[in-house]
Amino acid sequence: MISQQIQQHRGHLTACPPKTASSARVIALDRTTVSALRAHRRLQRIEQEQAGGGYRDSGYVFTHTNGDPLAPDRLSCTFRALIAEHGLPPIRLHDLRHGAATLALAAGVELKVVQDMLGHSSIVLTADTYTSVLPEVAHRAAEKTAAHVMKARGVVPGTSRIRRRASGRKKRRRSKMAALRPGASSAHPARQIGRPQRR
Structure with a gap:
């Protein structure tokens, strides 16, 4: 759930509301991401044990080894270094x-x-x-x-029944109509667009 953002102001980190009302939202995470976050959390707990009493559990994902949250700029620098290191x-x-x-x-x-x-x-x-x-x-x-x-x-609409094919007599009648009136539609006159109006 995104409910706040971290900003750096006069050398200090401050938790602020998200940029806009629509920025506060819930994001669904896939199982692979959740697994990676849990593995990261286990590493943070190891860091906490090693730091002893000097560790502050801030609850953030990206932290220093003492538990304090990383500044956004520091995180960006770390990301750029990883990109360069792996030749991406x-x-x-x-x-x-x-x-x-x-x-x-x-x-x-x-x-x-x-x-x-x-x-x-x-x-x-x-x-x-x-x-x-x-x-x-x-x-x-x-x-x-x-x-x-x-x-x-x-398939017949609204069912799972297979539609029957047109019988031989219907096929012959359609082909006969098409032969009698070249270029005319074989559809019923009431369904033809632009048919002559009855007077």
């Missing part, structure tokens, strides 16, 4: 937020869900930010919809 492309810590949203959209997560995940006040902001990903998502959605329609094309 230079990205900011904040870019991980964009990466998570991009991966979620690419995985087929709905735009509204990603909006809530990011804490955007408007879905338009989310759509504008991730326009490069959305065409791919829209294309996949179109393919899924088409596959669903093709799968259900032989």
